Amino acid sequence: MIRDRVLTLLREVASGAIDPQRALDRLALDPVQSLPFATIDHHRALRQGYPEVVFGEGKTASQIVAITEELASRGDGFLVTRASEDSRAALRARFASVVLNDAARTAYLPGIEAPPAGSGTVLIVTAGTSDLPVAEEAAVTLGALGDHVQRLSDVGVAGIHRILGRATELAEASVVIVVAGMDGALPSVIGGLVACPVIAVPTSIGYGASFGGVAALLAVLNSCAAGVTVVNIDNGYGAAVAASRITHA
Amino acid sequence: MIRDRVLTLLREVASGAIDPQRALDRLALDPVQSLPFATIDHHRALRQGYPEVVFGEGKTASQIVAITEELASRGDGFLVTRASEDSRAALRARFASVVLNDAARTAYLPGIEAPPAGSGTVLIVTAGTSDLPVAEEAAVTLGALGDHVQRLSDVGVAGIHRILGRATELAEASVVIVVAGMDGALPSVIGGLVACPVIAVPTSIGYGASFGGVAALLAVLNSCAAGVTVVNIDNGYGAAVAASRITHA
Amino acid sequence: MIRDRVLTLLREVASGAIDPQRALDRLALDPVQSLPFATIDHHRALRQGYPEVVFGEGKTASQIVAITEELASRGDGFLVTRASEDSRAALRARFASVVLNDAARTAYLPGIEAPPAGSGTVLIVTAGTSDLPVAEEAAVTLGALGDHVQRLSDVGVAGIHRILGRATELAEASVVIVVAGMDGALPSVIGGLVACPVIAVPTSIGYGASFGGVAALLAVLNSCAAGVTVVNIDNGYGAAVAASRITHA
């Protein structure tokens, strides 16, 4: 579209319908049209088949319905994260085929076009049951992005044999997302066991001096296993997108 | 220059020397050339007559001399901030007309063209003698930006009569920069006395629980006088640029 | 009034009705009367036509009604910020002509005299929809202070072309207020695109390690664009007053 508009302008210049000086002014006044096409095209290509993502926190159910209706009417799917119980109920009422996940607090409506498939498997590892909602948010997001997901739950480091018993799954993953609260020790152990990319998601699980996940965040930032990267506390969505950037490269 | 290059391209299109499709590709591949002219031109206009600013911290004397030689050779002046004693000596040795300020740790070489004059007077107020180096950095920067500066020193709030005795200077300022460490109380008092813009610079002066200026920073962020804005701790340079944005509007 | 009282005293001295020593004692005992007239007069001049501002947080609806009734009875208008839903309803019930803004949580009753008009336009830029309430608070305040406001919404840096596409509005503003949560990156980009004063308002939008806006606050304090100033987290009101100090200079 942008490309078309600039091409039209250039053709008008070529035909003499508009003189070069005025064409220059139009480009200058409306700079976004003359902007890096590569970037924008590439961006659009990237988005082909992906659902739009709506961050549900702080939005009312009716606001979310209004936004998603517009997306759905364009044939785009959507993924709502951090959707309250009310919002999920409202989306269920409005879109018969929406897929809700209560643990992950997500609502997902696939678009007309399927998302491009990611290569390999993204393994989501959690230390304790309290980390599961964040892991679920990652899993749902990965599904919506076309990735294949496998889960490894309840393998905290205080019982190290549980992790070691799952060497096969670990070795076969393309990317590992490690969701861990409290002491944030699990990503370091995993990071030392696998060669593939490891993305840590510290969670706000814990009490006392866990400071809402800061303890786990600092631990993973200081991981003694080199090459472990981190996303924000409880940000299962962000970890999924990061993983999907890898599997779609 | 950029404008010229795009104009040349458009003229080639107009003359048929290049066809519209290929012209489009050249714009697309080299996006910065086709970028918001308005912004860039405007930016350049803004910079007309201003010295380039070099942040001296963490650079060696010889690195700074190399950078400034290039600027000077273009006829541009320069302002080096946070220049170490060594760097200032090296600049003095290299540029006969450089103006050094030891308290402010600056070195200033005016450009060929004078900077556009700011309107009115920028008043720099300090609470104690320890705040003076930061105030000096602001004053030198303002001078280099074409602003007229007045100083009001040693008027801390523990002796409130000292501030009140300077009502005339306060009332006549276009902008007031308040440099204050320790309890950061001065900007609130000044903010209640004047109607003009007030920019607070918290300083790292203090000890114990001043935490390198954080106490003063938090105080000014929470100022009970509405409309006081803040820059980073010890950032006399930033306050000066902010003030100059106002006097050059 | 104060001026009148001191003048009366001086005339009594002149007429011999009171001797100088006793006149001195009266000045000394009642110091505020003898206080900086310039400052106070100037202050009053500044306030001419402005509504009184009531900070609504922590006050009950009935307390707010009581305060505003007194203001309204004097012919002064008022602006209530951080007004709860209850308070807004109570004000609506009491003052037929009050202007409520639910997003901004404000209630505004213009005074009899119009506020003096600010010069130019204050542009309020927001990154995401969650930043809008803070932007609205700024917009309502600016309106009450006599300023002309324009909005630029949903131009976060993750889609940089959206900002670049609005070069004209940016270039024409007298002051830009940038409201930004999460990574607080927008003020730096804007600060590099415009020459006018830029006031950043970090917002408490975000989760995990955003720490209620501290992440955005630190980012803007450390902005790589020189001359950006900052107000407290979510302080749309303070940014508006700061902008208005500039447009009314």
Place this chain on the structure above:
Amino acid sequence: MIRDRVLTLLREVASGAIDPQRALDRLALDPVQSLPFATIDHHRALRQGYPEVVFGEGKTASQIVAITEELASRGDGFLVTRASEDSRAALRARFASVVLNDAARTAYLPGIEAPPAGSGTVLIVTAGTSDLPVAEEAAVTLGALGDHVQRLSDVGVAGIHRILGRATELAEASVVIVVAGMDGALPSVIGGLVACPVIAVPTSIGYGASFGGVAALLAVLNSCAAGVTVVNIDNGYGAAVAASRITHA
């Protein structure tokens, strides 16, 4: 009592009823009885006539009633601080003569014996109306400790003439308690105006980067007026006890 018991023991030694070695063992096994009498007596003297203080936070209404019934049955009065609305209602129902203060969230029942009167007047200064509950807690506590209290309200530093107009009250105080939130600037100004002891109470008033009173706390710790001391955030009770230690010296 303790004194009596040791004396009895010593008399038994004197009479030969118990031999010195065994007496030594009894002293050693039961050390508190042989403890610093001076300290304990002195302590008791100090408490003569003072009500017992019950910290109400985290206690249920029925727990508080149980504790205060025991105190009242001994003829001691009591002061309950941080009493919830429920607790205050329960105390009103149980003790006809209890004095409630809703702003201060206190309930006070005087003891049979009046507390010793403190010397002079304790002046409680507040910056804004939001600081009043903390000031009230201090005032009620001082009353219960036998002190004479005067108040100076709404004299924040953004309108410095309001403070200066109250020089007489300031000059006549024995101790000044300054209650201040937001920027915590008021104690510095007051500290420079008076020669008597100044006790600052930072309050949790404010928003954004006030961090529940930490901004004000840091400001007062770094006060540029020498000799200002500080108590914990919102600790009106503690400031009152500190002031009373001075007026009862």
Place this chain on the structure above:
Amino acid sequence: MIRDRVLTLLREVASGAIDPQRALDRLALDPVQSLPFATIDHHRALRQGYPEVVFGEGKTASQIVAITEELASRGDGFLVTRASEDSRAALRARFASVVLNDAARTAYLPGIEAPPAGSGTVLIVTAGTSDLPVAEEAAVTLGALGDHVQRLSDVGVAGIHRILGRATELAEASVVIVVAGMDGALPSVIGGLVACPVIAVPTSIGYGASFGGVAALLAVLNSCAAGVTVVNIDNGYGAAVAASRITHA
């Protein structure tokens, strides 16, 4: 002087040499002259006989000598705190009668007039030998302010019998200054043993998670002994001034 000047003005009004309106203008233009005499006089009275205090940190030896020469030439004494070894040597070389204290890092030259004597004794208690420099700063300051000082050293709470063995000194003090680093537990114990005012000085002694005295600062702010007040970390000077405000009331 100020008083004299206003009196002269009033006499000129009385004599008709100046008319009331012009007298009013002169008062208004030069507001500090018409300022709260009570406050200023009272302030001066307070300062009678006190040495001026120079905060030595961040000042060079020659700067300090220059400042103190001016003070000494007026007949005023001085107290330099946080004086570096160089500064102390320079002051020794310049003023034969200056009293240096290496542990406290102070230099003291008494003024011509002796300071007014404080009532009673200020007891300075320290937990460990590392707290002594801060205690010394307090002691030297108190001496310069006319106070009688007694010391109680090395009585940390890990050996509680050492404190209890000093009940007499504790009971006889007018004010107790408790200097304590590490866990900051000593002020709570002392606060429970004495009835007089207790001022805590947290020190930066400690390692690991002592955070330069923050651990001790927080402990004393949260003291379970009511009525303990606090000054900034390592601020022996401030504690001394606070104590002296009490003993000179």
Place this chain on the structure above:
Amino acid sequence: MIRDRVLTLLREVASGAIDPQRALDRLALDPVQSLPFATIDHHRALRQGYPEVVFGEGKTASQIVAITEELASRGDGFLVTRASEDSRAALRARFASVVLNDAARTAYLPGIEAPPAGSGTVLIVTAGTSDLPVAEEAAVTLGALGDHVQRLSDVGVAGIHRILGRATELAEASVVIVVAGMDGALPSVIGGLVACPVIAVPTSIGYGASFGGVAALLAVLNSCAAGVTVVNIDNGYGAAVAASRITHA
């Protein structure tokens, strides 16, 4: 079980039913089976007779009932900590013999086998009544782990004679757990009075700058009594397990 499975495998090798190479592959593919038996056996031995512990925070009543039903059906007992009122009611309804503790928010069902008895007595010391819930959590946990518990309550350091009066109990304890909020001073005093292991539990009791127990946590980490160890804020359960590791050594 694991041991049995490997033994079976080895016997198959011995009997020739499986060849060494294939046995190696099976060990390699399923590594946990071949894992440190010593550790696992030893671990199991450790657990013999201990109830399983379920952390109740963030789990619904029905989730907790489901988990505990499974444990009870295996003949294992359970201990639920941080159980909400709802959860405790649901457990009471489901398990007739469950022992609830409302203060500690625990529910305990003993297993069929009694836990091994710990040596000596674990003394739990608290400063104030607000610390009791955390102390109770420790006490209940210790009971479930087979330890003998004694309590020493309301012995805060502001009334030091209360602690000293309990020398006998202190001297006879095998381990002392000190539960302390506010200034966290008690563990230092206790640590200096006893020779046995001392475990400090900072609590979130306090207000203002107690920061949810951080003040107490820092105090105990910086304890001037050597050899005091610390667990997380409010972690009565963790302190109990640590103590039990000592008494079961």
Place this chain on the structure above:
Amino acid sequence: MIRDRVLTLLREVASGAIDPQRALDRLALDPVQSLPFATIDHHRALRQGYPEVVFGEGKTASQIVAITEELASRGDGFLVTRASEDSRAALRARFASVVLNDAARTAYLPGIEAPPAGSGTVLIVTAGTSDLPVAEEAAVTLGALGDHVQRLSDVGVAGIHRILGRATELAEASVVIVVAGMDGALPSVIGGLVACPVIAVPTSIGYGASFGGVAALLAVLNSCAAGVTVVNIDNGYGAAVAASRITHA
């Protein structure tokens, strides 16, 4: 080797040289030998051709020489990071073919075997010249890991056109490492421009409230561009390993 040893054991079992029970005991006593072969083998495969990495901080030159001599003698190469000037000189003296990088503070000796080549190009983007040392550490590490590196320097967001002008390089990268101090805004802008994995390295560049890189760290954790991951402050080495995990997947 491990595999061999277990195989030997199993063969002894098969041959009857050792009975199954004793074989079990040997496996149990020496658990690491029976550990997850897959993991270990896979790990070794991963390391094939990689140099060993020595973290130089806190190690003396002679310690580093000793460690590297051992590595070199085995035919392994090495990479020393955070090597002081002394250490680099000592390594230069000892290993003729060592490659030093003063900006990156690294010393690199390739191993006999070349590292496996990574796919595509890792693009390292920096905002300012002060970020270059961290970028260099990443670049050197990537070279040692077999990756192809491209640099994009001095493209800070305050001059957004500089980034946009490099769309081609951005679009062609396999992974982008963004090194950014101060406001940490660059990763958000880059993250919105590219579809590939983006790894942010906050740097300790900045002053005042940058807190040694914490401002930038928080900004990148809260990036408004989804899927940006983060490593520790100044951790160029970690970012390189993370990128290499992606390019070697």
Place this chain on the structure above:
Amino acid sequence: MIRDRVLTLLREVASGAIDPQRALDRLALDPVQSLPFATIDHHRALRQGYPEVVFGEGKTASQIVAITEELASRGDGFLVTRASEDSRAALRARFASVVLNDAARTAYLPGIEAPPAGSGTVLIVTAGTSDLPVAEEAAVTLGALGDHVQRLSDVGVAGIHRILGRATELAEASVVIVVAGMDGALPSVIGGLVACPVIAVPTSIGYGASFGGVAALLAVLNSCAAGVTVVNIDNGYGAAVAASRITHA
């Protein structure tokens, strides 16, 4: 001695040399003499044979020599921790038999009497070579306290097989001290592998967001292995004393 003095007093009472009332006054005036004998005796018993410990940080070499000379002259041994190189050299020069440990920065002179032997072995585990100085401080202290020490070094969790390979040592320890910086993950893994008491020492090893050991400290406070206790950052001495309290119970 104390005991003797009180016994003498009691005998004087018994003999009638002093009457009970006067004896009471003497006990009261000099309270420490009448203090908890049990505690003091018990304390002394505890100390029998232990060296006195001198914290060397912040003390000059000559101060340390003076203190230790006095100790040595009484026949007591001493342990100096955090002794600078100068101090160690001075002690070597003064005491021929002093045992220096450069890594631990300790100087140890055994007393005449040997310390009582602790039961079992204290195992000191470290993750990396940088943690060794802290581990050494613990080891030297334990030796001086009569404990038998074993070391397990370089077993960080990023190479989990290294820990698992040392199951025997872990299983045989009486107490395990785990010294760990960076992510502080090791204590959680160890805590899950052993049943005995585990004391974690976070170290200040790390960079970036390790904040001088705070990251590791928070991790261990939030350990997912129950019953792990913590001492201050880098406090090898404190961990040793805590361990010795256990082995000497």
